[in-house]
Amino acid sequence: MSSHQHPIGSRFTAAATASDVLAGIDLSDRTAIVTGGYSGIGVETTRALREAGARVVVPARDLAKARRTLAGIDVEIEPMDLVDPGSIDDFAARFLSTGEPLHILVCSAGIMACPLARDARGYEMQFTTNHLGHFQLTARLWPALARANGARVVSVSSRGHRIAGVDFDDPHFNSRPYDPWVAYGQSKTANVLFAVGLDARGRSVGIRAFAVHPGAIVTDLARHMSREDLIARGAIDDQGRPVIDPSRGMKNVCQGASTSVWAATDPRLEGIGGVYCEDNDVAPVMSDADAANDPTGMIRGVRPWAIDPVAADRLWGMSESLTR
Incomplete structure (x- = not known):
């Protein structure tokens, strides 16, 4: 566990927006890649980084949708599909061919609680999309990240990591019954462990990694949830309107993008990495007692299994094997 896994006293609240945390920060000499940058909180992440001066590249599976969604924002859109290893390699090769450094990589694309589906390799789709695709992309972009010197x-990730750890014996639900929420929780724990493992391997060449919980935001990510389920979870009201209450983690997309850009840019994080953040600060570790007293998932914190360096190493090795 990182010795830095505790709040550092950020000056921003849970209600801060991406624009708030980037106020006064000049990214005109920075290049950023934002996966999922044309959907949900990814759009606001893209917009905020671009408005702060960064060159932003958005890889997209659906190019037409990306162009529509990002119309009016001066970004570069490139084809890439996180469940297609060849597509990831092609995208990374195009970027590396420019010889330019990559200063910021935001792995924001994801799916949630979908019915059982598998990629062409037979891998469970949430694990592939949310974790393995980003693992391969980061590995391929390593030379550009190292070239940035910082x-x-x-x-x-998500507070959904609290649902489940990674089942190293059966990550793709080949033997155990498939549960869409357990699969989601596993992939979100993998997102945190990935940051832990990446930071341990990258810090010597100036690559630092962070996992973030953006908040509970009603976007297309929730397309597999029924209206009744969204109401029961307090995500929308009886009229179908999103509930916004940052004090309980219920945010709009501008607030939801804030922790991602805070982790990507805030100078207070110099010398820190491999930590899980939420509400624009490093989160505390959540004890079993806190978890037992938090049935609605509103208490801030990360579960110990998601920041365990031994589990992070095990996931890293498994991910290398699965992505070859």
Whole structure:
């Protein structure tokens, strides 16, 4: 566990927006890649980084949708599909061919609680999309990240990591019954462990990594949830309107993008990495007692299994094997 896994006294509140945390920060000499940068909180992440001066590249599986969604924002859109290893390699090769450094990589793309589906390799789709695709992308972009002499990688996780750890014996639900929420929780724990493992391997060449919980935001990510389920979880009201209450983690997309760009840019994080953040600060570790007293998942914190360096190493080795 990182000795830095505790709040550092950020001056921003849970209600801060991405624009708030970037106020006064000049990114005109920085290049950023934002996966999922044309959907949900990814759009606001892209917009905020671009408005702060960064060159922003958005890899997209659906190019037409990306162009529509990002119309009016001066960004570069490139084809890439996180469940297609060849597509990831092609995207990374194009970027590396420019010889330019990569200062910020925000791994924001993801899916949630979908019915059982598998990629062409037979891997469970949430694990592939949310973790393995980003693992391969980061590995391929390593030379550009190292060239930045101070890169940051942000892995967008969730409080959903509390649902489940990684089942190293059966990550793809080949033997155990498939549960869409357990699969989601496993992939979100993998996002945090990935940041822990990446930071341990990258810090010597200036690559630092962070995992973030953006908040509970009603976006297309929730497309597999019914209206009744969203109401029961307090995500929307009886009229179908999103509930916004940052004090309880219920945010709009501008607030939801804030912790990602805070982790990617805030100078207070110099010398820190491999930590899980939420509400624009490093989160505390959540004890079993806190978890037992938090049935609605509103208490801030990260579960110990998600920041365990031994588990992070084990996931790293498994991910190398699965992505070859």
